Amino acid sequence: MGRGMKRWMLWLPLAVFALLFAVVAAGLFRPADRTVRSAMIGKPIPNFTLPGMVPGKPGLATATLTAGRPHLVNVFASWCVPCIAEAPQLMRLKAMGVPIEGIAIRDTREDLLGFLRRNGDPYERIGDDQRSAVQVALGSSGVPESFVVDGAGTIVLQHVGDIRAEDVDDIAAAVRNAK
Amino acid sequence: MMAEAGLAALWFAAALAALQLVMAALGLRAASGGPRASTGSARTEEQDAAAPTTVRAELVEGREHQDVNTEILTAVRPIAIVQGLMIAVAMAMLIGVFLNSDMSVKLVVENSHSAKPWLYKFAGAWGNHEGSMLLWVTILGLAGGAVAILERRLPERTLIATLGAQAGIALGFYAFLLFSSNPFDRISPAPADGLGLNPLLQDPGLAFHPPTLYIGYVGISVAFSFAVGALITRDVGPAFARAMRPWVLGAWIFLTLGITAGSYWAYYELGWGGWWFWDPVENASLMPWLAATALLHSVTVLATRDGLRAWTVMLAVVAFSMSMIGTFLVRSGILTSVHAFAVDPKRGAFILVLLAIYIGGALALFAARVGTVRAGNSFELFSREGALVANNLLLSVILGVVLIGTLYPIVAAGFGVQLSVGAPFFDKTVGPIALILVAVMGAGPLLRWRRDDGQAVAARMMWPIAVACFVAAGLVVFASIGILPLLGLSLAAGLAIASVAPLWGRNLRRTPLFTYGMVVAHLGIAVSLAGMASDSAFTTETLVAARVGEPVKAGPFSVVLDGIKPVVGENYSALEAQLTATRGDQTIVLRPQSRYFANPVTTTNESAIATRWDGQLYTVLGQPDDQGRWQLRLWWKPFVTLIWFGGALIALGGALALLGRWRRAARTARREEDARWAAA
């Protein structure tokens, strides 16, 4: 389709290729973050009421999280392996005075009791989320994930994956600042 | 010893490739004082068909005194042939060490086991990164040798430039093999036995799937080399088009087969009845096919009417870059895909460097040279070539949309946005363009070359249009289906009629084979399209928790779960359901499985599919519930098999066309030979 084409236009394919090359090279050398993050940061926590599932421990509802005190909401499950790795860090956070609320995803009472017995129980309340409904409402896509919720019930931080020893101070600080 | 012999052959082949490149460059530089545009290139197929033999004789003579530095130039062909032989020896040695289970070779240890069946030892040679790269260059080297032996019609200088480009491509991949992925590395001490091939890869499909795609990619690389050669000698014309066409056709046949087989594989493996997911890996295989399809048609315009010169060269470069980008996307793992591959960013970087050198170089050459290529003929809008231009335009747009859609998540990530581009995007954008393309495809073969008359075309198109409208009306009245499937089915019916219309009123015995090829390939598109539309319009899905003995309805079938029994496989244990499906007096027994692999811990669903003339019953066994019921997923998919049957027809059409072209070329060559004798 060459007739009447301006000379500089002949260099356009090379320019387009350079652009294409830049895109794929960027994809290779600066791999995108594949973590699926919640889009709920900075938004009020959705309305929910989850029943309790452990004797003597209440369930979790939005009202608790909007009562003026900041919380760490931990989305977890007894069948989740990284949750076991995370448990000691949650115990440390509890010892530092961070109020921790649990949302148990697709769990059974027996499994959960066993999990708490083996790994410690840092939770003030545990809500029973049988159908991952609250998990989805929070924009969480896996276990474990943790959300820092301020006193007014606004989600201020999401931590995807298990909380490691090096994350503990940051998370404690985030909860402290989330008045 | 075998491994060392193979490595030596590999080095030797690499050295020959380097020599081939240098000789071609030297020869062309020395010869560049000679005449530029060859007389041969200005002729078209139409003229050839009509040309008296004396003109042909002139042509042959013109070629003879055109070569100046014949000595260097004549050396290039034999080098290319020996290079092909050497690399074939290297590949044979690798297959040899796999068949012998030589556990002192690292690659064998990592990918094979002495107790493996023969076929998987054999295929295991390319069931890994190093071996597959070696297979790639082997096919490339053999193709280079074949070009050197077979190609007689192209001006010598263009052919030498082509072989030079071919050597340049091979050299890059030889370097890759020798310096970073040597398949012949020894391991010491040698272990008692190998680690075995991943059980999931022990599928006959894997023995044939990679070679199929590689042949396709290599064929495209030959077309690319022809384009580079033609640019170097500024000799872009019908002779170049005819030399390139069989390679494009061959590549296209194999790419078609590869995509068709891959789609069916995904269909029965994934267990949800889908056959195309617009997944990045699928798109990576589709893009070279789209480019090759466009190239196939533009090369015909160039051969027949000496038009679309620059465009055809451009398409050859685009097609090769798409096959390299496809390989890159698949191996580098920069996009998330359902289809697993051995992913390694370092290899990705290497392919990226080669991509930059070859494609960047070719496009720079294009920009510098194509301005001096004489403009080709221009056309009437209402003509066969006009329809072929429309075909190229629409195929290129589809290719562009698929490429942009596939890579756009990377662009968006650059702006800090996570984005998913999938089926809904491609259905909305590619769908309508593809349907327009189908309509053009129906009309194209019914148009005459050069110029046609609107009324005559309308008369020829009457039946196809009538049938399409009839089907559309019938569907509107009797079925409530979506707009895309509705248009798809109507256009498929119209295209089916239109595609065989070129045979009407012709002497079927005297019709050239390549015309049959076109008819069959276009019919294949209609058949495949009908399958796709039928699947999306008429599939019925049944998801149930079934009790043993309780009948369930799935489309026209009544399905009963007879029972569940445990089954032990070679490396898995499974639960197998026995389902009895009845329709009228027809009874089918299906046995879907739910498999459990211990190492690594994996559960898979093995679907059971029953194929009948009017569709497939697709069954999957799911999990049990606490009331003793079993989860079943049942689909009745009317005429879904047409999708892959159409794909096979398309490839068959390509093969017929290739055979037809080859026979005609042989006949013309014979005539040329006679003419030479007559002139002497």
Added chain:
Amino acid sequence: MAALCIALAAPVLADPSTPPAALAYTQLRDPAQEATAKALMETLRCLVCQGQSIADSDASLAGDMRSLVRERIAKGENPASIRAWLIQRYGDYVTYDPPLSAVTWPLWLAPIVLLAVGALLARQSFRRRPR
């Protein structure tokens, strides 16, 4: 295309033992509603899979999301508002049908731009008819 599918071969670290949600593997009674739900599910990304929609995944979260979609469709909610609700939670990543935005308009415009550029290029191949 090639090769195998990790979707089914991926090592499952751990899965919940609880039964799937009521509507994860059960269709809605009303075929029209089921068709609407199914069409929506095919455009929603399974967030824990390797590039699959929630309509073709066995992951438990995908099952729960299917159940959520069917429940809401059964209650009469329209698909667009369910999609919007999910985008509010997960961002544009959750939909395979990228919503028009500052980042995505070049994507949606691309087919039209390519058609226009192609038509311009193709025009040069055609002879101008003598008048």
